[in-house]
Amino acid sequence: MSLIVQKFGGTSVANTERIKNVAARVAQYHARGDGVVVVVSAMSGVTDGLIKMAKEIMPLPNEREMDVLLATGEQTTMALTAISLHALGIPAVSLTGAQAGIVTDGVHTKAKIQNITPKKIRELLAQRAVVIVAGFQGQTDDGQVTTLGRGGSDLTAIALAAALKADLCQIYTDVDGVYTADPRIVPQARKLPEISYDEMLELASLGAKVMQSRSVEFAKKFGVVFEVRSSLNDNPGTIVKEETRNMEDVVVRGVSLDKNQAKLTLVAVPDKPGVAARVFKALGDANLNVDMIVQNISHGSDVPVTDFSFTVDKPDLLKAQKVIDGLKADVGFGRVIATENIGKLSIVGVGMKSHTGVAGKMFDTLAREGVNIDMISTSEIKISVVVELAKAESAMKAVHAAFIG
Ligand code: ASP
Ligand code: MG
Numbered sequence: 466m467s468l469i470v471q472k473f474g475g476t477s478v479a480n481t482e483r484i485k486n487v488a489a490r491v492a493q494y495h496a497r498g499d500g501v502v503v504v505v506s507a508m509s510g511v512t513d514g515l516i517k518m519a520k521e522i523m524p525l526p527n528e529r530e531m532d533v534l535l536a537t538g539e540q541t542t543m544a545l546t547a548i549s550l551h552a553l554g555i556p557a558v559s560l561t562g563a564q565a566g567i568v569t570d571g572v573h574t575k576a577k578i579q580n581i582t583p584k585k586i587r588e589l590l591a592q593r594a595v596v597i598v599a600g601f602q603g604q605t606d607d608g609q610v611t612t613l614g615r616g617g618s619d620l621t622a623i624a625l626a627a628a629l630k631a632d633l634c635q636i637y638t639d640v641d642g643v644y645t646a647d648p649r650i651v652p653q654a655r656k657l658p659e660i661s662y663d664e665m666l667e668l669a670s671l672g673a674k675v676m677q678s679r680s681v682e683f684a685k686k687f688g689v690v691f692e693v694r695s696s697l698n699d700n701p702g703t704i705v706k707e708e709t710r711n712m713e714d715v716v717v718r719g720v721s722l723d724k725n726q727a728k729l730t731l732v733a734v735p736d737k738p739g740v741a742a743r744v745f746k747a748l749g750d751a752n753l754n755v756d757m758i759v760q761n762i763s764h765g766s767d768v769p770v771t772d773f774s775f776t777v778d779k780p781d782l783l784k785a786q787k788v789i790d791g792l793k794a795d796v797g798f799g800r801v802i803a804t805e806n807i808g809k810l811s812i813v814g815v816g817m818k819s820h821t822g823v824a825g826k827m828f829d830t831l832a833r834e835g836v837n838i839d840m841i842s843t844s845e846i847k848i849s850v851v852v853e854l855a856k857a858e859s860a861m862k863a864v865h866a867a868f869i870g
Contacts, residue, residue, distance in 0.1 A: 469634075512535055656700075720861055729801060776809065811847055
């Protein structure tokens with residue numbers, strides 16, 4: 466007998482039909498003799514709907530009350546899931562985050578899990594009941610309801626798997642697993658049998674969102690191996706785990722495209738100490754997340770000047786422009802060029818650590834496609850380039866074909 470944590474996301478529990486399907490799947494594992502802990506999200510659209518209602522009343526509702534409100538979404542699902550199991554004749558008990566022993570800090574709407582005491586869960590498992598836990602929520606030391614930030618049910622599942630030392634953690638969603646690229650853009654994309662935590666984190670932060678990044682970080686920290694798979698079929702999914710030696714045989718695990726960035730260029734910035742610090746500190750103070758930064762070599766005859774280019778999240782472009790305009794008189798640069806027409810194309814793979822010529826091959830592929838590279842940044846397991854948005858998808862297909870096939 467093994468202990469399994471199964472998490473079902475919003476689309477997997479979108480209506481009572483789907484919840485009954487979830488119960489049928491859980492029943493199979495229960496029948497095998499496994500101990501099953503099920504973590505559920507709110508039915509799809511419910512959390513958004515609750516937020517919308519609160520904001521109809523006032524734009525910035527009190528965060529403690531938001532947590533009380535949002536926690537109801539998962540509670541609806543957990544009870545309906547328990548009832549669906551009862552309908553199949555299977556003992557099941559639903560627990561709120563607090564009842565499950567999940568203790569968090571007091572930062573409402575984005576609380577962090579501090580500890581888990583799964584005593585109640587263990588008791589129920591010992592009685593052969595399926596335990597359903599509401600995802601995304603916990604309780605402070607003094608009994609306040611908290612939520613863990615959007616997408617937080619993933620975190621509940623991973624953290625429970627760690628606390629219970631589960632043999633298996635399955636994250637059920639509406640895709641078959643993690644792909645080598647977004648199949649909507651690259652039809653040749655393949656489902657990966659396995660991926661390392663670091664690769665998964667890079668791909669998620671690059672826009673290939675399958676799971677909340679915080680949960681993957683948590684899984685990495687506590688060594689929780691998990692599987693991402695679909696609740697709509699029985700196909701095996703993608704195993705996410707610590708990197709193993711043979712993972713390095715594959716140079717590029719995945720290709721991703723982030724169309725959600727914009728680029729700003731400051732032309733003719735005085736090239737002297739402290740200028741970059743002023744510009745980027747001002748952006749940081751305004752809570753703007755700067756991603757890639759490129760500085761030109763010095764030019765200009767009497768006073769040396771340089772150019773800075775950097776990217777920010779697209780929705781932040783106007784705010785960033787405002788901050789930059791505010792610095793103009795003081796720092797004394799020339800023009801500012803802003804564009805939203807960029808895409809950030811990245812290749813990710815732990816194999817890059819031990820293979821050479823990867824950047825050359827990527828740039829050569831882009832050159833053959835007639836794609837101009839605007840900016841470049843690299844890490845140990847990633848190479849990213851900024852290209853013109855109109856050519857980004859064809860660039861992605863070409864790079865995928867060159868490295869993955
Ligand atoms: N229901 C929450 C949300 O929509 C948590 C989750 O689904 O993971 O963000
Ligand atoms: Mg969700």
